[in-house]
Amino acid sequence: MSARRSPLSSVRIRLANMVGRSDNTHGLIPRARLIGPIPSVIAVMIALSVMAAAAALALSNLAGNAQAEIAGGVTVQVVEADRTERERQTALALDLLRSLPDVVQLRRVPDAELHDLLEPWLGDNFAADSTIPMPSLIDIRLAGEVTPARLDELQATLEPVAPAARVDAQSAWLGPVLRAVDSLRWLALGLIVLIGAISIAAVWLAARSAMAANRTTIEIIYMLGASDDQIARIFQRSAARDAALGAAIGFLIGLAAIAVLARRFGALGSGMVDSAWLLTGDWLAIGAIPFIGVALAFLTARVTVLNALRRML
Amino acid sequence: MSAAGRAVVRFDNVGLRYGTDREVLSDISFTLDPGRFYFLTGASGAGKTSLLRLLYLAQRPSRGIIEMFGQDLITTPREKLPSYRRRIGVVFQDFRLVTHLSAFDNVALPLRLSGLPERDIARPVADILDWVGLSHRAEASPASLSGGEQQRVAIARAVIGRPEILVADEPTGNVDPDMALKLLRLFEALNRLGTTVVVATHDVHLLDRLPDPQRFVLERGRLAQDGGSHRGGGR
Numbered sequence A: 001m002s003a004r005r006s007p008l009s010s011v012r013i014r015l016a017n018m019v020g021r022s023d024n025t026h027g028l029i030p031r032a033r034l035i036g037p038i039p040s041v042i043a044v045m046i047a048l049s050v051m052a053a054a055a056a057l058a059l060s061n062l063a064g065n066a067q068a069e070i071a072g073g074v075t076v077q078v079v080e081a082d083r084t085e086r087e088r089q090t091a092l093a094l095d096l097l098r099s100l101p102d103v104v105q106l107r108r109v110p111d112a113e114l115h116d117l118l119e120p121w122l123g124d125n126f127a128a129d130s131t132i133p134m135p136s137l138i139d140i141r142l143a144g145e146v147t148p149a150r151l152d153e154l155q156a157t158l159e160p161v162a163p164a165a166r167v168d169a170q171s172a173w174l175g176p177v178l179r180a181v182d183s184l185r186w187l188a189l190g191l192i193v194l195i196g197a198i199s200i201a202a203v204w205l206a207a208r209s210a211m212a213a214n215r216t217t218i219e220i221i222y223m224l225g226a227s228d229d230q231i232a233r234i235f236q237r238s239a240a241r242d243a244a245l246g247a248a249i250g251f252l253i254g255l256a257a258i259a260v261l262a263r264r265f266g267a268l269g270s271g272m273v274d275s276a277w278l279l280t281g282d283w284l285a286i287g288a289i290p291f292i293g294v295a296l297a298f299l300t301a302r303v304t305v306l307n308a309l310r311r312m313l
Numbered sequence B: 001m002s003a004a005g006r007a008v009v010r011f012d013n014v015g016l017r018y019g020t021d022r023e024v025l026s027d028i029s030f031t032l033d034p035g036r037f038y039f040l041t042g043a044s045g046a047g048k049t050s051l052l053r054l055l056y057l058a059q060r061p062s063r064g065i066i067e068m069f070g071q072d073l074i075t076t077p078r079e080k081l082p083s084y085r086r087r088i089g090v091v092f093q094d095f096r097l098v099t100h101l102s103a104f105d106n107v108a109l110p111l112r113l114s115g116l117p118e119r120d121i122a123r124p125v126a127d128i129l130d131w132v133g134l135s136h137r138a139e140a141s142p143a144s145l146s147g148g149e150q151q152r153v154a155i156a157r158a159v160i161g162r163p164e165i166l167v168a169d170e171p172t173g174n175v176d177p178d179m180a181l182k183l184l185r186l187f188e189a190l191n192r193l194g195t196t197v198v199v200a201t202h203d204v205h206l207l208d209r210l211p212d213p214q215r216f217v218l219e220r221g222r223l224a225q226d227g228g229s230h231r232g233g234g235r
């Protein structure tokens, strides 16, 4: 047979181009799929992350809303058993407060309202019993932040006209709550980091076992001139595909959990929860979680495979 | 001895040991000229496969200098090696077919790895399978092929990319004399197109079939000088 008829002459393959971008390595390692536990592990991890993130963000918003609502809020109580004296001092305090430039809002809490507030604690016929003295309440809002110094100053200003007046910041009770919420936020963040670490470990294990299972094939295509990148691409593609499946499922589970929780809290009818509890930015952050998960799986698989290959030869 | 610049392969005082064992190859020095046909013979265990492994870049030597394609491959970083491997076709002694790929896909591997589009792959693969007499077995899995058929698939895979160097380790060990001759003709055809061919074999009859073979003999890890018409380089 002559060389002219040789099939080899029909192979026009320019060796110089060989290193180029190639992606037809799909069928090379059919069993490289990390399938095993990866989609379910990622699904659980994404669901947990979504829930933790939603809880943390909602708590922040709650605390933020509460804080904003009562920021600058100050309560002046006139605690005086004698009704006439109490009314006199209250009226003087109101006049004085009205004249202060940094008081932007001022309202005397009507006795009826006060009555409603106290009723659950004192019984519904306590009003008839005028022997129980009630303070009079003035809600004011200061421009800017309420600092202990400003409270002291206000107290001192009121002292001459209304010695029975007691000045309190409305946010005083909120401090411990805010600190608790802050701890919860850190806890949630720690959880998410932990979940991420476990996911990375799971993908690392899966990629390594997939490589071990396909070691012979990898060695062969390596000898035939496959580059590290080509081999890594086979595995990272599988990892990303499996992780995407898991992330989609986990995300839906997480969203469902959020919806159920939102409904339950909504049913409480608490004044705190019905303000927007997740903002647009929060939803964007939660929506990014599955994508971050897939990217992590992709990168983990790639780094794992590249490291293992470097050790192979 | 050829001018060093023209040689496609140059080994200088190469030694190889696996782990901490004694050297399985010692003081190996030779050059391969482009477009020539070389035989490597020697007793079983003499180190033929080990030498070929160095030649197809599966292994780095323990000492010595290896130059291929005018490049010092001892200092070449590993990321650069794949592009050199693609210029070398290999027939492994144990075939090394990918078990879950068909004969066709095994032969197509080098083309796919080099990024050739799918439409440019079917034709040459079919042609080369025809040449080795396996057209009818294109879709067969390696496990269902006989030893000789697997060997022919391995050869087809080694030559499909028209390598600059073809390294074949006992490529005719499992086929009948007629097929052995046919495969030798394939190597010759490739050789005439400019490929440097290195065939390790026990089969002394094979050597007689070529008019002007250059022969290296390995004896317990060392090159013994032989009676070939061209000297392939001294010690």
Ligand SMILES: Nc1ncnc2c1ncn2[C@@H]1O[C@H](COP(=O)(O)OP(=O)(O)OP(=O)(O)O)[C@@H](O)[C@H]1O
Residues within 6 Å of the ligand: B018, B024, B042, B043, B044, B045, B046, B047, B048, B049, B050, B051, B093
């Ligand atoms: N991976 C390895 N690890 C340790 N020793 C090895 C390895 N491969 C080969 N050897 C040893 O190196 C020596 C040469 O082996 P090699 O396979 O190169 O011989 P060969 O000439 O190809 O033999 P054959 O004709 O039987 O194929 C032998 O003693 C063998 O035991």
Ligand SMILES: [Mg+2]
Residues within 6 Å of the ligand: B048, B049, B050, B093, B169
């Ligand atoms: Mg051998």
